[in-house]
Amino acid sequence: MTHRLTREQARRIVVRAQLLDADRPGDVVEVAEQLGYIKIDPTTVIAACEHTVLWSRIGWSYETGQLKKAVEIDRLLFEFQGAFHPMSLLPLLRPTMRRHPERESSRQWLEANAGFRSDVLARLRADGPLTAREIPDTAAVARAPDGWSGSNQVPLMLDLLARRGEVAVTRREGRSRVWDLADRVYPRDLPEVDDETAAQELEARRLKAAGIAREKSTWTRVGKAGEAAEVEGSSWKWRVDPDALEAADVDIDGRVALVNPYDSVLFDRPRLAEVFDFDYVLEQFKPKAQRRYGFFAHPILMGDRFVGMLDAEVDRDRELLRVNAVHEFVPFEPEETDMVRAEIGDLAEWLGVRVVGME
Template sequence: MPNPLALSLETARRLAVTCQHLAGPRPGGGVEGLRQVLRTLRCLQLDPINVVARSHLLVLWSRLGTYDPADLDTLLWKDRWLFEYWAHAASIVLAEDYPIHQVMMRGYPRGESAYAQRVRDWLAANDELRRHVLDRLRAAGPLPPGAFDDRVSVAWQSSGWTNGRGVERMLDFLWLQGHIVVAGRAGRTRHWDLAERRLPEWASATPLPRREAVSLAAEHALRALGVARAADVERHFIRDRYPGLAEILRELESSGRVVPAEVEGGPERWYVHRDALGLLERDWQPRTTLLSPFDNLICDRARTERLWGFEFRTEMYVPKAKRRYGYYIMPILHGERLVGRLVPRLDRRRGVLEIEGLFPEPGFPGDESSAGAVGEAVAGLAAFAGAREVSYADTVPAPWRPGPRPRELSAIMRD
């Protein structure tokens, strides 16, 4: 076996950032640029919060700069190159990865946990509703949830928003089982159809053996992460669905598809996919951007702390008086470092991106160069979100406040 690669923290960070398309030349615009980014990321987490823009749109903006969200809709609803399914959360995923996700579909709800048994019992008790949903979709799909009769025999009970929502629960479970897919959206309302009618013909329906699917998913995760431990792979892409991962990583290492590594700061075993090794030889081309709270680079909070020393928590559900930073926090990526937190809010009525707070990390200098780079990123975000100007609260430290002037936003949008 070769000796492990010895990576400094700086090198490990640069590899991670470059693999995520957050450094180096930006991918080209349009549909092909989206395909390039999505083939690396493999999933975009969906989240309903829309303080500035939806999270999945921001993840793409951080990598592409200004792009047309209609191109993403084309890939989703027209080309069907993408579809919605559960990855590490409800996500947009690639149709070519259907065989990986089909492993979960075949077994859902698998296991002997109390929740899995509860779902199985509820589905059995509500078989009439299940048949009604599938018959209605076969006859008239795609349809929104309101198009189905509430033929629930046993109500779904929970302490959250799903309590008593039998039709919505049945749709979700049929989706997780792979019988139906989201065929379109009207605002936040999902329209459903039969999977057999919506998935593209080229998407393989031939089941993969579970072990082969796990191996394929692990390679996707490693390519996206750049450098990762087994636990990092476990928490990425198809989170917690990597049975036998330790042995699979050993096999990938023996075949030369992954290379072991040591990262400064600890004795853990890390891995780098062989497809990423060439990036270690490339010239470093840093960028400055802002990240969605659910960005793929930082969605694993433990890995974020280990590689960047950046403790990141969302505060959306923290009482206002107890928040340390603010409601909606976007980490600031400057080169290979996470250098601070931005708290933005889009006033859509006035067309203003309000910066309610900016909190540099200790030791990060607010010099003219770095402040200017962050200001350009803020202006780019404003342009993407459709704001006509940016305003900074008085609480924002003076070196960070100016940024590009509002009159520059149209020029940034053109870029």
């Protein structure tokens, strides 16, 4: 059976799957379980990505300490490859961990640095938890700096060992990762899942988070998970989460969400254009003269449509949220203006600052 959906239904499915409708989730773990990951990024024009993602969904009751507790004390979430994931996802990632690294150049580097690997694991075993700077660099073969990493080989080794499931981030000190042996971070009673089952369940989890995705998308890899669907006006073949279909005909109570540029709802750019008619471009890496909306402008989601961009920044010294501009794709109705202003006010209150620039 192939489900036939209007664009509005498809948008509703996406918004609800991403927990951006008016029915807000209760806590950090609920968000992580549904989305599959909460991206970590240090860009703090307004607030760090991981905290903005959670605030935009949970709202006023979210406090940053809740994320720290879930990761470092309760161990319900874990940090892996630049994101926080629910611990329920770890068994599905282990088959891939066992195969890592699959790239031949990385295999050769790891083999050439077998002694270095042993040194890192021994130091963590004896003295961990440790930051990368507390671990000596004893690499026999070094990789040249690539713009993302420097000459110190320890962060490279730690990242590779983390992908193999040998070490893990146990906590953070500021923005610095603190590492330990994976056996001392991850639960020991996790179920074993074979490669085929893990791959299928990962596709199902991705579709659950997406709601609906292109069948052969390289952005949201869902394979044959869910059920086939068509979307009005689109020639793509889609897969839809059957559980999400139940609410496709229910209106989304209008609310405004200010979306961090690295939010998962924005990740699948082709889907954004196809379903939302939103050609999103992050202007962070553009020259200033070429920016239309601002260095790190946050898309504004109203109900099931992206209606504008918020160019704002926090001035911590003066305790201000400075609104440089609210770019409206189509002029707002007075009620819509009030809704956007109210959400910006709530954001400022959550940040503990006052708003300027909306007079």
